[in-house]
Amino acid sequence: MTKKKNKNLSLLLFVAPALVVYIIFKLFPAISGVFYSMTDWNGLNKNYHFVGLNNFLEIFQDTDFWKSMFFTLKYVVVMVFAANILALLLAVGIESRRKAKGFFRTLFYMPNMISMIIGGYMWTFIFTKVCYYLADNWGLKFLDKSWIGDPKYSFLAIIIVSAWGSVGYLMIIYMAALQGVPAFLIEAAKLDGASSWQSFWRVTFPMIRHGVTICIFWTLNSAFQVFDVIYSLTGGGPGRATQSVAINIYEEAFTGNIRFGYATAKSTVLFLAVLLITAVQLSVMKRREQEL
Template identity: 75%
Template structure:
């Protein structure tokens, strides 16, 4: 018992610096934000009034906020599916290679090493300059679209850039899970006459379900908080057509008529929505893992 307590105490001491940072820069701002959501503070003045639930009542009739919420849900659904399918496909393809695995890992992981703000401006140049050049000079007329100015194509552009930035990270997780699948199970299935497709779905896929849970969890949370990709590509435009909840909160808190209390009310609503969606996802995927 005494040895166990010493071990737990030593582990706690090792984790203490990270715990202090988390409490100071994550937990405390979140809790204080919930308090400010009940005030009319503008983020600058020392004096403010407690207004109770009035910010949340106003939120119920805020069409711009609910439009941005709908766009965020649409973005999350599409980006989670595309990023995870692409990452798993790349992981399987690279693990199937006999040579140059390290090269392919590096190439596909490199976008994750670049800030998405920088990546967004890089892709802005591609969408506004390079694609038009290819359409005009190479005859690729299918690229001749207003990728930023047209709401339909701007959504596609956002998904492309978001997937480009996320696939490499998810791919590494899937590759680690694939490497943990026992080779003898795959060999036994092949001997029994299973082809590559059957081997993947019947043997490999169930054994990497824990990685799928992790990747879907990560991509869901990052999807609901998307800011940098949209901010650098479209700024939420044209108009408000590609405005995510994070962009909407940012503009409420720091642009125009600054209403920090109202913005934190929006943040609180987003927090609980993400909490509910994440809990449902973990419940469903956890039950699926138990069945397998």
Template identity: 55%
Template sequence: MLKQSHRATLSLLLFVLPAFILYLLFLVIPMLQGSYYSFTNWDGLNKSYSFVGISNFIEAIRDDANFRNSILFTGKYVVFAVVLQNGLALLLAMLIESQRRAKGFFRTIFFMPNMLSIIISTFMWVFVFSKVMPALSEYAALKFLGISWLGDPNVSFWTIMLVSVWGGVGTLMLIYMAAIQGIPQHLKEAAIIDGANPFHMLRYITMPLIAHALTICIFLTLNNSFKVYDLIFALTGGGPGRDTQVITMNILEEAYQRNFRYGYASAKALILFAIIFIITMIQVTVMKKREVEA
């Protein structure tokens, strides 16, 4: 019996080993190297560099106005992305689940944006905002469509949010639908017999029993929103100016595009990691407590 147990453990380790090696090579080791370089003035090109202690972190937080602005814009984006994507996904999930027919059709329609590459779908939206909207404004006399969707700082954020919600709702909707389908039918029937209205059903039956799905979806949107890059890069390139520059764009600009300050960029990346880690831990802890209470 003991030998069989050892064989099972060995076979498990053999199956896990390739994935663990890849995880070690492409995630853990680069992260440790980046943490090391964040305390240096390395430019990413030369072999020589010197240690500068925590001066990179002090400069990023105290002296770098562009970095602080990118943090503020990223925070704004994260708040709206989490609220709008989860709110709309939950609403769509409940509406589709309430239908008796064509559930598969609606699932396919709303999930379809997730089947496209982010870059391809974003360039499609760039064409819509830069060519289609002005044409409609001119030929259909819809003057409000002629605004600068990507060039006006007051409008570009909401343009980004529109594309972000369009592309992010599908996956969350499926998770919420799966959770709603897992609610025991007898609980719904008992609540209806007791005279519960739709609001009571949502508050006391649906929301408590899909709390685990809510935790997962908020975690996913938080993680993806903090790391967003390709969507905003393809839409606005961080412009006009730096008005829509997120943290990831600021870090890559510092390391590769303008200043070639790899050590300084690594310090910014560590700050981003700390922000994501702290907020994620708070979110998971609070949501898990609510799951237990439910």
């Protein structure tokens, strides 16, 4: 019993620094945010009034917030499919190679090492200058579009940049999962006459379900919180056509008529929505893993 206590204590000491940082910079702001969401605090004045659930009731009548929520949901759905399918295809393609695996891993992972604010401004130059140059001088007329100023194409531009920045990270997770699949199972499937697709779908994919769960979980959370890509590319425009919930909250809290308490109430609603969807996703994915 004493040995077990000492072991638990030593483990607690190891995680203590990270736990302290998490409590100070994550847990405490989250808990205090719930309190401030029920006040009219503007973020600067020491004096504020408790307004109860008035902020949350106002959210139901805030059409801009619900438009941004709808846009964010659309973005989340597209990103979950697009980013994970591309990442899995890249992982399978690189793992199937005999040479230059390290080169391709590095090549596709590099965008993840760049801040998406910087990446967004880089792609702004591509969409506004390079695409027009290629359309005018190389005859690539399909690139002659207002990628940022037209709502029809601005969403596509955001997806392209977001996928560019996140696929490399997801690819590494999928590659790690693929490397854990026993080679003899794939060889046995081939001996039984299975095609490459059948071998992947019937043998490999079920074995990497845990990797799929992790990647979908990560994509869901990051997509719901998307801010930097949209802010650097379109700023939420044209108008509010590409405004995510995070940008809507940012504008409420730090621009114009500053209403920090109301913005915090919106953050609480977003947190609850992400929590609910993530819980459902993890429950469904874990159940399928257990069935296998």
